[in-house]
Amino acid sequence: AQTVTQSQPEMSVQEAETVTLSCTYDTSESDYYLFWYKQPPSRQMILVIRQEAYKQQNATENRFSVNFQKAAKSFSLKISDSQLGDAAMYFCAYRTPLRGNRDDKIIFGKGTRLHILP
């Protein structure tokens, strides 16, 4: 069964600094998707960034980028120039693409609470 592990329950970073959130996963599949979601106090889960496993190039979205290491099954999120609005719970998630009758669902890590220090 697939699992997603976030080993850092909480992290803090100074405003304007860079922070990296870790995520590892376990799967026997070769084709899958990885995501980072952000959940602020408003509880709305917001997609931050996605990565297709078949793509070697790391995904980037403005100040957010990932370091995807497929062989190591690692998918870390780097936030550059941290802003107060980045304070939230961040979830790493895994999903296999629909194919045949294979079950499909998103598997989430336990989350990392990120604090931004002014």
Place this chain on the structure above:
Amino acid sequence: KAGVTQTPRYLIKTRGQQVTLSCSPISGHRSVSWYQQTPGQGLQFLFEYFSETQRNKGNFPGRFSGRQFSNSRSEMNVSTLELGDSALYLCASSLGGRGMNTEAFFGQGTRLTVV
């Protein structure tokens, strides 16, 4: 384009009662998934509906059920509520077709408190 809408936002129920939560997906999305979020267990998958059919189910007791209507709106029902059912229930919608973009968009959730 309207996002995913969940109603109600907050709910307080008594043990033994039943509850129905509603989710309206993004227009054009045919897949609706439900998740339970608690501090101890994190986000756990309940079930997924696509074109009015349950396509996938998590490891929850039969007290948790759902359905999807022809307009893709989905409802989740929990019968014989227990204190442990207190949680944030999140709904996610996606296009859902096989081979299509699997990106999921979430609603703001329904906070259920069982007393």
